[in-house]
Amino acid sequence: MIGSRMRMLAARQYHISAKDSANKVSTLAVRVHGGSRYATKDGVAHLLSRFNFHNTGNKSALRLVRESELLGGRFESSVDREYITLKATFLKEDLPYYVSALGDVVYKTSFRPHELPESVLPAAKADLAQAETCPVKSSEELLYGVVFRNDLGNALLYDGVQKVNLDDIKAYADKVYTRDNIEIVGQGVNEGDLKRFVNDSLFASLPQGTSLAKETTPKTYVGETRVRSSQGDSVAAIAVPVAKSDFATYQVLATYLTSALFDLSSVIHKAKLDTYSNAGLFSLYVKGADAKVVSENIQKVVAALKKGQDISVAKEAASLQLALKNETDLFSEQLSLDKVKDFKLGKFSYAAVGDVSNLPFADQL
Amino acid sequence: MPQTFTSIVKIGDFILKTPALAKVVVPVAQQFINFSGYRKLGLRFDDLIEEENNVAQKALGRIAADESYARNFRMLRAHQQSLTHHLLPKAQWVKPEEDTPYMLPYLLEAEAEVKEKQDLDNLELVK
Amino acid sequence: MLRNSSRSVFKRTLASHAKPQVTELSNGLRVATHANDQSASATVGIVFGSGSTAENPYNNGVSSALGNLFKSQGALPAAKAGVQLSSTVCKDSQSFLASYSGAGLNKSLDILQTQIAGALGSASDSAFAQATQQSLQQAEEFELNNHAGRVVEHLYSTAFQNTPLALPVRGTAEALQGLEKADLQNFAANHFRNSNAVIVGSGNLAHDELVKAVESQLSLQSGDKPVQKKQSSFLGSEVRLRDDTLPKAWISIAAEGEAVTSPNYYVAQVAAEVFGSFNAAEPSSRLQGIKLLDEVQEYHLCDSYNHFSLSHKDAGLWGFSTVISNVHQIDDLTHFTLKQWNRLTISVTEQEISRAKSLLKLKISSAAVDNVSIAKSLGADTLALGSASDLSQVFEKIDAITAKDVKSWASSRLWDQDIAIAGTGQIESLFDYMRLRNDMSMMRW
Numbered sequence: 001m002i003g004s005r006m007r008m009l010a011a012r013q014y015h016i017s018a019k020d021s022a023n024k025v026s027t028l029a030v031r032v033h034g035g036s037r038y039a040t041k042d043g044v045a046h047l048l049s050r051f052n053f054h055n056t057g058n059k060s061a062l063r064l065v066r067e068s069e070l071l072g073g074r075f076e077s078s079v080d081r082e083y084i085t086l087k088a089t090f091l092k093e094d095l096p097y098y099v100s101a102l103g104d105v106v107y108k109t110s111f112r113p114h115e116l117p118e119s120v121l122p123a124a125k126a127d128l129a130q131a132e133t134c135p136v137k138s139s140e141e142l143l144y145g146v147v148f149r150n151d152l153g154n155a156l157l158y159d160g161v162q163k164v165n166l167d168d169i170k171a172y173a174d175k176v177y178t179r180d181n182i183e184i185v186g187q188g189v190n191e192g193d194l195k196r197f198v199n200d201s202l203f204a205s206l207p208q209g210t211s212l213a214k215e216t217t218p219k220t221y222v223g224e225t226r227v228r229s230s231q232g233d234s235v236a237a238i239a240v241p242v243a244k245s246d247f248a249t250y251q252v253l254a255t256y257l258t259s260a261l262f263d264l265s266s267v268i269h270k271a272k273l274d275t276y277s278n279a280g281l282f283s284l285y286v287k288g289a290d291a292k293v294v295s296e297n298i299q300k301v302v303a304a305l306k307k308g309q310d311i312s313v314a315k316e317a318a319s320l321q322l323a324l325k326n327e328t329d330l331f332s333e334q335l336s337l338d339k340v341k342d343f344k345l346g347k348f349s350y351a352a353v354g355d356v357s358n359l360p361f362a363d364q365l
Numbered sequence: 366m367p368q369t370f371t372s373i374v375k376i377g378d379f380i381l382k383t384p385a386l387a388k389v390v391v392p393v394a395q396q397f398i399n400f401s402g403y404r405k406l407g408l409r410f411d412d413l414i415e416e417e418n419n420v421a422q423k424a425l426g427r428i429a430a431d432e433s434y435a436r437n438f439r440m441l442r443a444h445q446q447s448l449t450h451h452l453l454p455k456a457q458w459v460k461p462e463e464d465t466p467y468m469l470p471y472l473l474e475a476e477a478e479v480k481e482k483q484d485l486d487n488l489e490l491v492k
Numbered sequence: 493m494l495r496n497s498s499r500s501v502f503k504r505t506l507a508s509h510a511k512p513q514v515t516e517l518s519n520g521l522r523v524a525t526h527a528n529d530q531s532a533s534a535t536v537g538i539v540f541g542s543g544s545t546a547e548n549p550y551n552n553g554v555s556s557a558l559g560n561l562f563k564s565q566g567a568l569p570a571a572k573a574g575v576q577l578s579s580t581v582c583k584d585s586q587s588f589l590a591s592y593s594g595a596g597l598n599k600s601l602d603i604l605q606t607q608i609a610g611a612l613g614s615a616s617d618s619a620f621a622q623a624t625q626q627s628l629q630q631a632e633e634f635e636l637n638n639h640a641g642r643v644v645e646h647l648y649s650t651a652f653q654n655t656p657l658a659l660p661v662r663g664t665a666e667a668l669q670g671l672e673k674a675d676l677q678n679f680a681a682n683h684f685r686n687s688n689a690v691i692v693g694s695g696n697l698a699h700d701e702l703v704k705a706v707e708s709q710l711s712l713q714s715g716d717k718p719v720q721k722k723q724s725s726f727l728g729s730e731v732r733l734r735d736d737t738l739p740k741a742w743i744s745i746a747a748e749g750e751a752v753t754s755p756n757y758y759v760a761q762v763a764a765e766v767f768g769s770f771n772a773a774e775p776s777s778r779l780q781g782i783k784l785l786d787e788v789q790e791y792h793l794c795d796s797y798n799h800f801s802l803s804h805k806d807a808g809l810w811g812f813s814t815v816i817s818n819v820h821q822i823d824d825l826t827h828f829t830l831k832q833w834n835r836l837t838i839s840v841t842e843q844e845i846s847r848a849k850s851l852l853k854l855k856i857s858s859a860a861v862d863n864v865s866i867a868k869s870l871g872a873d874t875l876a877l878g879s880a881s882d883l884s885q886v887f888e889k890i891d892a893i894t895a896k897d898v899k900s901w902a903s904s905r906l907w908d909q910d911i912a913i914a915g916t917g918q919i920e921s922l923f924d925y926m927r928l929r930n931d932m933s934m935m936r937w
Contacts, residue, residue, distance in 0.1 A: 021530055024857040024883050053776055060478070065779040066485045072850030075776065089858055091850070114427040119775045126773035260567030316574025323532040323593040324576070328862050485781065490843045 014179060014203065018186035018194045026092045026188035029330045030102050033212045034084040034176030036154045037276075043158025044172045046127070049079035050120045051169060052086055057108040061119075064101060073098060081144070081152050082276050084176070087330075095189060096197050103201030106177045111170050128157045135235040135353045136270060136285050138227065142351040143239035143283055146223040151214075152276065178209020185330050214278050217243065224350040224362035234291035234354030235269070236298035238365075240345070242273065242280035249311075250282040252340045255321050256314035257284065257301075264304060267297040275333065291358035302365040305345035312341050370472045371480075404459040405452045406443040411468040412436060420479060424471035432467050512870060512880035513699045519714060521686040523703050524874045525693040526866055534695035535863035536600050536702065537589030538608065538712075539871025541690075542683035543582045544663075545656035545805070546718065553627050553663015554671060554679045555581045558611050560630075561623035561676070562588050565615055566607045573599040577607075578864055581661045583648075584805045585872050589692075589864055597697065601709045608712065611680040613673075620673040628668040635665070639742045642733075643914045644813055647744045650731040651912035657724035657804060687717040692871040695863035724807040728910025730925050738917040740795070741819045745826065745928065746811025747909045752803045752876045758852075758889050759901045760801040760810050763836055765848035765855070766898075767812065767829075769798040781847055784832040792818050793825040805876060809912070810905065819918040826923065830931035836902035838934075845895045853890055857883060908933035 039045045053075050054061045068075065073090030086105060088098040131137045145153045158164060184203070186194045198204070220241035242250045250273040256262055257271040269287035273280055286301060288294040315337050326332035350362035380386045398404065403413060416425060425433070446453060512526040543555055559579035566577045576591045588607065590600035610619070635642055645660040652658040689712055693702045726748035750760040767784055771777045772795050778785070788794060797814035812829065816822055860866045873880045909932055915922050 019530075022528065023861065024887065025854065025861075050775075060481060061776070062478070062481060062485065062779045065776050066488075066781050069781060069847050069851055070488075072854040074854065089854065091853055091857070118426075123773060123775050130773075259571035261571045313572065317571045317576070320533065320574045320576055320591065320593045320596075324591060324862070327532055486783070488843050490846055 014195075014198060015183040016185075016191070016195055016198060017183075018189040018191035020190050021188040023188045024092055026090055026095060026098075026186065027330060028088045028090075028095070028098050028102065028187075028189060028194075029185050030086040030106060031183045031185065031331065032084045032086075032106075032176050033082065033181050034172070035080050035082040036156045037081050037151045037214075038176065038212050039154050040172055040175070041164050041168055042155045042162040043124075043160075044164050044168050045084060046079050046156065046158045047116075047120060047124055047164055047169050048172050048176070049077045049084045050124050050127075051109060051111065051115070051173075052077035052084070052105050054115050054119065055110045055112055056104045057110055058104050059101075067097075068101070071097060075101075079156065081154070081156060081274075092188060095186075095193060096200075099194065099197040099203075100201040103198070103203040106182070107202040107206055109173065111166060111173070113166055116166055116169075124158045128159055131157055133231050135229060135232045136237075136287060138229065138231075139235045139237040139285065139351040139353045140283060142225045142227065142353070143237055143349055144281065146225050146349045146351065147220050147239055147241050147281060148218060148279075149221060151218050152279065152281070175209075176212065177206060179203075179206045180209050180211045181213075182206075187330050216278060218279050220279070222347050222349050224352075226352040226356045226359070226361075228356050229354050232354070233287050233289050234294045234356075234359060235285055235287045235352070236294050236359050237283060237285045237351045237353075238298070238302065238348045239281055239283040239351070240348050242275075242282050244278065244280070247273065247275055247280055248335050248337045249340050249343060250280065251322065251335055252311050252314050252318040252337055253309075253343050254282065255318035256309065256311040256343075259314060259317050261313050261317070262304075262309070264297070264301050268301060291355035294354075295358055295360050299360060299365060302345065302348075305343070308342055308344035310342045315340055369476050370469065371476050374469070374473065398464075402452075403443075404461075404464060406446050407439050407453050407457055407459055408443050409436075409439065409459055409464045409467070411466055412439055412443075414468065414472070420472060420475045423475040423478075424468055427471045427475075428468055436467075511882055514874060514879055515699070515703050517703070517707060519686050519711075521689060521691060521706070521712065522874060523691045523693070523699070523706055524870050524880055525697065525699040525702055526870050526880060527693070527697055527699060528695055528863075531695040531863060533591055533593040533863060534597070534693065534697040535589050535591040535867045536597065536604070536691070536693045536697070537587055537867055537871070538604060538684075539585055539587045539690045539692055539868070539875060540684055541585055541688045541875040542679075542718065543584050543586050544659045544661040545583050545720065545724070546683055547656075547659055547663075547679070549659065549664075550667055551671065551675050551679060552659045552667040553624075553631060554676055555586050556630065556661065556663050557620075557624045557627040557668070557671060557676055558680060559586065559588075560626045561611055561615060561619060562607045564623060564626070565610050565619055566590075566603050569603055569606070573603065575600050575603060577603070580868060582872065583657060583661060585875055587692075587868050587871055589867055591695075591864060597701070597705055598709065601705055605710050608680075608684055611676065611684065612713075613677045613680075617673055620676055624668060624671045624676070627663055628665060631660075631662040631665055631668060634662055639738065639740075639916055640813060640815060643742045643744045643916055646731050646733065646916075647746060647809065647811075647813075647912055647914035650729045650914060651726055651746065651748075651809060652724045652807065653727055653729065655722050655724040656720065657807060681713070682718050684712060685715045685717070686712045687715065690871045690874045692867040692874070694866040694870060724804070726807060726809075726910070726912070728912060728925075728929065730913035731915075732919060732922070733914075733916040734919050735916055736918050736920070739817070741816040741822060741915060741917040741919045741922070742813070743816065743822065743826070743913070743915040743919065743922060744811065744813040745830075745911055745913050746800075746809040747906050747911050747932070749801050749808030749810030749905070750803050751806050751808055753805075754803070754808075756901050756905075757803055758886070759893055759897050760803070760808070760905070761852055762845060762848045762890065762893050763898050763902060763906075764799040764801040764810060765852045766836065766840060766844050767797075767799040767832065768848070768851060769796070770794075771796040781844075783835075783844075784829060787828040788825065791821060791824060793821055793828070794818070797829075811911070816917075820921055822919065822921045823923050823927075826928055827931055830928065831934075833902075833906050833932070834934055837899055837907040840895055840898055840902075842895045845893065845898055849890050849893060853887055856886060906932065 036045045071094045077086050090098050254271045254273050269285045271284040273282045286298045352359040380390050514524045516522050562579045570577045578589045592600045649658045750756050794814045794816045799812040802809045870880045
């Protein structure tokens with residue numbers, strides 16, 4: 001009795017949530033506040049994310065892959081500015097195996113020295129090379145750097161500018177893989193089962209730690225940056241830091257600008273709001289092969305936004321977009337869009353990538 | 366490979382654990398080391414291990430950078446000595462306490478990986 | 493043993509598990525739904541049994557243009573109503589879908605009805621011209637940048653030359669340049685009919701409600717189902733688009749596969765999954781239990797590959813696509829791969845099949861999670877098979893497959909059979925047809 005009570009208590013300390021469904025497939029995700037904004041050195045979060053699903057004390061990476069494919073499941077680990085997310089997708093009946101496998105990875109990864117040069121670094125390098133071919137991603141990275149400088153502005157991927165060694169990665173893992181700093185979510189999973197299996201797994205052995213999640217509003221800056229590049233198209237992009245209270249407005253704005261409701265929507269490549277626990281970033285990208293056309297288009301878009309737009313017409317479309325996103329995303333977010341009215345662009349940061357000689361400067365917008 | 370390092374280490378451990386055997390085999394082994402004379406050329410035992418195979422290549426790739434540098438230096442020096450038909454001055458002979466198995470742990474790990482892969486490649490399905 | 497230990501621990505069924513339902517209306521129109529009351533949104537739409545196979549070399553791309561017309565003309569009313577439109581052209585079908593949340597069913601059906609009427613001729617001339625122009629751009633963009641996709645389209649065009657499956661879904665630039673409003677209208681008039689359509693619904697909606705709404709709100713033209721003039725048939729052949737200015741080589745090789753209606757549909761899928769897919773940049777991908785990977789990785793023969801079993805109404809393709817940066821060893825890659833295909837006939841193991849079955853189940857069940865893709869596959873299944881496939885039945889079929897089934901399938905479909913080859917990029921060292929064809933069997937083993 002007492003034993004099981006104690007175990008229940010242990011379970012409560014985890015943020016566990018689960019949604020059951022009629023699907024045949026389940027998804028289990030462990031979300032760790034360990035993204036690039038918490039990085040102790042540039043790129044360490046990316047390397048730790050890439051180290052997931054390597055050898056652990058209990059199981060080699062090879063055995064994990066081979067067992068998992070016999071059961072019908074796959075793993076992936078991803079990094080963003082806020083989180084490192086470990087995800088397993090598998091046939092429903094195999095939940096216990098995957099809970100224990102994920103617990104293993106989080107608690108007992110062995111960090112063997114040879115894995116870094118043999119497997120982790122090449123994979124990280126491939127990620128970086130992939131990201132660098134996309135001028136939109138490059139300009140997003142630049143905008144984050146300009147607006148937040150550090151914290152959310154840290155480099156997302158490891159580029160080798162700051163050398164990260166195995167001890168840095170290990171220390172970072174110890175710091176972020178703690179009980180209070182992670183959140184476990186299941187989709188197509190019974191919540192009671194999930195809690196029970198989490199308690200029986202190595203998750204129960206993780207140290208308590210403290211949550212690293214940040215709540216105070218970060219300091220933001222306004223600036224501009226330009227990078228000459230011959231990789232793909234030219235991109236002109238603007239970004240505005242968003243306070244938590246304004247998330248709804250910018251969510252609707254992003255939908256408005258990319259829908260037929262806005263006259264210039266066809267020239268906008270992408271407009272989106274990224275939300276974090278204490279801040280957000282709205283960014284807008286204009287892309288094209290001809291930098292002169294991009295230049296004209298970004299000027300038109302910015303002029304239209306400075307004039308002010310009634311965006312309340314896009315409320316319904318935005319709420320549908322949120323609903324669709326929540327359906328496929330494991331981690332849903334709720335926003336009340338009712339009060340959104342209009343929008344006028346004030347100060348913004350600006351990034352130009354590509355044929356910058358033909359792209360405008362911020363003061364020309 | 367007829368004999369793996371894993372099996373050699375296993376036999377070695379068994380001999381060392383059995384006093385009767387150890388009493389006979391260890392002195393013979395010491396004598397073997399003396400006669401083979403590699404220490405007089407400034408080599409360690411792990412420098413003599415055949416490296417033209419995947420397992421040894423993997424192990425060599427994994428030893429620390431300074432170990433790898435020292436190994437290369439010892440080999441160059443030994444080649445030079447061999448070429449000129451000289452032994453090193455006695456002060457530079459490798460002392461028994463310096464003759465540590467710097468490569469063996471990596472060899473064992475690489476062998477274990479190969480074995481695990483072979484086992485998993487040849488799984489039998491139990492119904 | 494791995495599975496048994498965990499399977500007994502926990503097995504649950506959910507009350508809300510709804511099976512797909514199909515109703516045929518008095519006018520011959522079918523309504524198929526796959527409801528899920530936990531979903532926060534729903535998707536309704538029309539799937540027509542006409543895709544690129546219903547086109548001909550002179551109007552190839554007309555479906556793509558109609559899809560663009562639907563999206564561009566519907567964009568404004570849809571955005572105002574909080575509805576999202578999508579349209580996809582496949583070889584055998586084309587979908588026109590609208591997603592909504594809450595009480596958007598009537599509005600969505602309205603938009604669908606208006607846009608289908610638009611395609612039949614009520615849209616302006618400039619709208620038609622613009623949609624065709626957009627399709628032309630998409631086709632050119634695809635030819636220019638999507639090398640892997642282009643190779644697969646050319647694989648189809650050589651494998652099924654002079655038959656319907658040869659036509660690319662995006663259309664050819666030559667055909668698109670000549671398209672006029674009347675071509676689009678005629679095509680819509682001939683194919684957008686009750687007898688050739690399925691109304692689909694997925695997500696948070698009720699079947700009966702949709703049936704009622706469709707009866708009162710939606711009407712398509714009546715008329716007979718258009719007849720397909722020609723059967724698609726496979727011909728061993730090759731097409732080479734050598735271009736040494738590209739950085740890599742993209743190659744696709746396939747034998748004739750299974751049609752969707754074939755009893756061996758899932759056997760072919762399992763066989764493809766035995767070799768699965770591989771991505772050299774992903775550490776976990778390099779550890780997979782695929783015997784082919786030993787050779788591929790030792791000599792870094794390719795950057796990635798993907799085995800497929802693509803099935804259509806009357807034919808299919810079974811093979812693989814690959815991206816190669818080691819362009820001087822293409823012969824090794826194709827040789828080892830085709831030799832591994834030989835093994836499907838003679839020595840594939842139960843363990844490999846078991847692995848493939850699990851991964852196929854995972855692939856099928858995790859592919860259709862969002863309402864739009866559920867609706868799309870629901871429509872395609874209903875058109876091809878008369879009913880929507882239920883995942884439990886699919887799993888049963890897959891579970892029943894043994895190594896013996898795969899061997900006998902492979903011995904008739906792969907062993908010493910003709911192949912189709914397509915490649916682009918630096919393919920100088922891609923062997924000629926006969927050398928590759930000879931690898932489809934062995935003199936002894």
